[in-house]
Amino acid sequence: MRFLIRAVSSTGRYFLIVGIVFAVSVNASVSFAAELDRSICFDASAIPSNRIIACTQIIDGSETSDQVRLAAYLSRAAASYLAGEFGNAIQDYSAIIRAQPGNATAYHERGLAYLKESQFPRAIADFSEAIHLNSNYSDLSPEISSKNG
Numbered sequence: 001m002r003f004l005i006r007a008v009s010s011t012g013r014y015f016l017i018v019g020i021v022f023a024v025s026v027n028a029s030v031s032f033a034a035e036l037d038r039s040i041c042f043d044a045s046a047i048p049s050n051r052i053i054a055c056t057q058i059i060d061g062s063e064t065s066d067q068v069r070l071a072a073y074l075s076r077a078a079a080s081y082l083a084g085e086f087g088n089a090i091q092d093y094s095a096i097i098r099a100q101p102g103n104a105t106a107y108h109e110r111g112l113a114y115l116k117e118s119q120f121p122r123a124i125a126d127f128s129e130a131i132h133l134n135s136n137y138s139d140l141s142p143e144i145s146s147k148n149g
Contacts, residue, residue, distance in 0.1 A: 034061070038068075041075050051079035052088075070099055074106070081113055089113040104134035 040046050040054035055076035058064055064072070077092035093110035096103055111126030130137040 034058075034063075041072055044075075044078070046079075048079040048083040052076055052083065052085075055079065066099075070096055077106075077109065077113075081109070081116075086113045086116045090117070102133055104130045104137060107133065108137050 034057075037054040037057045040050055041058055043051070046054075055072040058072040059069055059076065073092045073095050077089045077096070080086070080089035080092060090110055090113045093106045093113065096106040097110070100106065107126045108130035111123045111130065114120070114123035114126060127137070
């Protein structure tokens with residue numbers, strides 16, 4: 001280490017090389033961490049608490065595109081629901097709905113979370129909006145019963 005410090009102080013060339021190597025390794029570490037967050041966040045079989053942490057990193061990232069951020073909100077909401085954190089799931093589904101008011105899936109899934117929170121009028125309103133946006137949601141009463149029974 002002392003040799004490297006002496007070499008750096010005696011010529012500018014070594015300093016430049018050390019600086020480039022450091023910058024490349026830091027950038028590679030950040031890139032690896034971002035890819036790891038993506039792989040965990042978007043893995044439906046990952047442990048919900050790990051998905052929530054990874055998705056939060058993506059959502060809070062300054063380099064995250066709007067499309068990826070919304071996908072991370074959707075994944076985090078699903079993980080929060082699975083973890084029994086229905087209030088957090090509702091918040092994330094609400095963020096998606098604000099950004100994409102025509103997202104029938106977000107209304108449907110938020111309706112399920114409202115059911116778990118015993119907020120029945122809100123659940124009914126969300127299910128109605130999901131059906132309005134996508135008629136395929138009109139025949140899901142058996143699914144709703146099995147998820148909340």
